Amino acid sequence: MSSAQSVSFEEFLAAVSPECKDFVSKAHEGLISDGYKLKIEFKASGPFASYSYPKTKRSILNFFFRKSGFFARIYVDNASEHADFLNSLPDTMEREIAKSSVCKRMLNPAECNPKCAMGYDFYIRGDRYQKCRYSCFQFAVNTESMNAISTFIENEQKKRAG
Secondary structure, three states, rough: OOOOOOOHHHHHHHHOOHHHHHHHHHHHHHHHHOOOOOEEEEOEEEEEEEEEOOOOOEEEEEEEEEEEEEEEEEOOOOOOHHHHHHHOOOHHHHHHHHHEOHHHHHHHHHOOOOOOOOEEEEEEOOOOOOOOOOOOOEEEOOEEEEEHHHHHHHHHHHHHOO
16 A cells, blocks of 8 residues: 555555454444544555544644554643543653653754644653653553553543633
């Protein structure tokens, strides 16, 4: 497949491991029913799915493959408003957040592209994080993370709708 070739949701779902298929299908159905638009492309590492709201054209979720597995990236525009939820994340997910890149634009605006959207500034269990929006809430999708990722998506949908 070429990088310009689109991929159907069914083709995308066929690439997902059996233990993650129900999770991906439920996330897909919830976003589509809420008016989000799906775009799937084939990238070097496999199919890449992106959900965005047509009115704002802002993404809420990406599903993608890397050599190390299957991932979800959530764009949590309202991160500071999710304090209770963030404090309840499994330790493995907090470690993934801690490992993500700092937001260069937040720390020194001259070090980042001025067109780059600002990252996130939030706390988890008293620790402050100033992270890049493109790597912060990027999690390996597995049996431990699926419930938290679902809650993340649902919380963000509600915040964006309200």
